[in-house]
Amino acid sequence: MKAINNRLLIGDIPASDLVRKYGSPIYAYDEAIIRQRMRDLKQGITYAKLMIYYALKANTNLHILRIIREEGAYADVHSPGEIMAAEKAGWKPEQIMLTSASVTNDEMRFAMDHGVLVNCDSLSQLERYGKLNPDSRVCVRINPDVGGGHHSHVITGGPESKFGIYHDKVPEIKEIAGKHRLKIVGVHQHIGSGILEPEKFRLAMNVLLKTAREFSDLEFVDFGGGLGVPYRPDQKALDLKSLGRMMTETFSSFCKEYGKELYMHIEPGRFPVAEAGYLLCTVNTLKETPTHKFVGVDTGFNHLIRPAMYGSYHQIVVTDRVDGEKSKIVVVGNICESGDAFTRDEHGLVDRELPEIKEGDVLAILNAGAYGFSMSSNYNTRPRPVEVLVKGSESRIIRKKEDEEYLLYGY
Numbered sequence: 001m002k003a004i005n006n007r008l009l010i011g012d013i014p015a016s017d018l019v020r021k022y023g024s025p026i027y028a029y030d031e032a033i034i035r036q037r038m039r040d041l042k043q044g045i046t047y048a049k050l051m052i053y054y055a056l057k058a059n060t061n062l063h064i065l066r067i068i069r070e071e072g073a074y075a076d077v078h079s080p081g082e083i084m085a086a087e088k089a090g091w092k093p094e095q096i097m098l099t100s101a102s103v104t105n106d107e108m109r110f111a112m113d114h115g116v117l118v119n120c121d122s123l124s125q126l127e128r129y130g131k132l133n134p135d136s137r138v139c140v141r142i143n144p145d146v147g148g149g150h151h152s153h154v155i156t157g158g159p160e161s162k163f164g165i166y167h168d169k170v171p172e173i174k175e176i177a178g179k180h181r182l183k184i185v186g187v188h189q190h191i192g193s194g195i196l197e198p199e200k201f202r203l204a205m206n207v208l209l210k211t212a213r214e215f216s217d218l219e220f221v222d223f224g225g226g227l228g229v230p231y232r233p234d235q236k237a238l239d240l241k242s243l244g245r246m247m248t249e250t251f252s253s254f255c256k257e258y259g260k261e262l263y264m265h266i267e268p269g270r271f272p273v274a275e276a277g278y279l280l281c282t283v284n285t286l287k288e289t290p291t292h293k294f295v296g297v298d299t300g301f302n303h304l305i306r307p308a309m310y311g312s313y314h315q316i317v318v319t320d321r322v323d324g325e326k327s328k329i330v331v332v333g334n335i336c337e338s339g340d341a342f343t344r345d346e347h348g349l350v351d352r353e354l355p356e357i358k359e360g361d362v363l364a365i366l367n368a369g370a371y372g373f374s375m376s377s378n379y380n381t382r383p384r385p386v387e388v389l390v391k392g393s394e395s396r397i398i399r400k401k402e403d404e405e406y407l408l409y410g411y
C-alpha cells in the first residue's frame with residue numbers, strides 16, 4: 001500500500017481523486033502491480049520451459065488481459081465466453097486451453113471449432129470428447145487426492161471435490177483414449193485457490209508426476225493455479241523463490257527420467273491481479289446498535305462477494321486518513337441482506353479498528369482485483385461499477401458502468 005501525506009495512492013494518483021473524477025463506486029487497477037506480479041512469477045519459477053496460463057476467471061477485463069498477454073502469459077479458460085475474451089485480447093487458439101467442469105458437447109464443439117485444446121475433467125467427458133473429436137490431441141485433469149485453499153468452497157482436490165479424474169483411474173483413461181485414438185498430450189491438476197503453503201503444492205505435484213509417468217506422449221504437465229496472496233496485513237506472502245526451486249528441481253528430475261524435456265504449465269489467476277485491484281466506495285450512512293457502530297457504503301456484495309461468500313478478509317483504508325485515531329467499526333454494504341458486510345468472517349460481523357469515519361469519506365477495499373468484478377452481479381438491480389486502469393499518474397476507463405438499458409434489458 002502506497003500513501004503520501006496520509007492519502008492512499010493508486011499508482012501516483014490519490015484514490016479519492018479517482019472517485020471525484022469517475023464517481024463512486026469504482027474498481028480501480030494499478031497496471032504496474034499486474035506487470036510486477038507477472039515478473040515475480042517468472043523470476044520465482046525459473047524452469048526454462050515454463051508456460052504461464054493466466055486463469056481468466058480471476059479478472060476478465062479485456063484491457064487487463066492484454067497487459068497479462070504482453071507479459072508473456074497464455075490463457076486458461078473455463079467457458080466459451082472466456083474463449084471469446086481470450087481471442088479478443090489477442091491470444092491465438094494454440095495459446096488457450098479450456099478446463100471446464102460439467103461441460104456440454106456444444107461447449108466442447110465451440111472449443112474444437114476455435115482450435116482450442118480441451119482438458120477433460122471426467123471419464124464421461126473424455127468419452128464424449130472422443131466421440132466428437134477422434135484422432136485428436138487432448139489433456140486430462142487429474143484429481144491427485146490432495147486439496148488446499150482459503151475456504152472449503154475453493155478446495156478442488158481430494159474425495160470431496162467434483163473436479164478431475166481420480167488419480168487411480170489411469171487404466172480407464174487409457175482405454176477411452178485408445179478407443180477414440182486420442183493422444184494424451186498433457187496431464188493437469190488444480191488443487192484449490194489461495195494457497196500460501198508450498199508443501200501442499202509439493203504433495204500434489206508428486207502425485208501428478210506419478211500419474212504422468214503412465215502416459216508416453218506428453219508434451220506438458222500442468223500444475224494449475226492456486227498461488228495465494230496475503231490479504232491480512234500480518235499474513236506472510238507465499239515464498240515464490242522456494243516454491244519455484246522445489247518445482248524446478250522436482251520437474252527437471254522427472255523429465256530426465258521421462259526422457260523428454262516437457263513444458264511446465266501453471267495457471268495462476270489470483271496472483272497477478274488480486275493486489276492490483278481496489279474497490280473504492282463512499283460512506284453515506286453512520287448508525288449504532290447496542291453492539292456495533294455501522295458504517296454504510298454505496299457498494300455491496302453485488303460488487304465484491306468474497307466477504308459474504310467465504311468470510312474473506314479484505315483490508316479497508318480510509319483513503320484520505322490512512323492513519324488516525326482508531327475505533328471499532330463494521331463496514332456494511334447497500335444490499336438488502338444482513339450478510340452484506342465487508343468486515344465479517346464465516347460466522348458474522350467482525351469489528352475492525354479503523355480511523356474515525358464521516359459521511360462522504362472514500363474507503364478503499366484492498367486486494368479486490370481477483371474474483372471481485374468477475375464474480376459481481378446485478379443483485380438488487382444495481383449496475384456493476386466502472387472499471388478504471390491507472391498507469392503512473394494517468395487513468396482511463398476500461399469498462400464503463402452499466403447503464404439503464406443494460407440493467408433492464410441486458411444489452
Ligand SMILES: Cc1ncc(COP(=O)(O)O)c(C=O)c1O
Pocket residue numbers: 055057058076099190192193194224225226227267268269270271
Ligand atoms: C482449473 C483452474 N485453473 C486455475 C485457477 C486459478 O486459481 P487461482 O486464482 O487460485 O490461481 C482456477 C480457479 O478456480 C481453476 O479452476
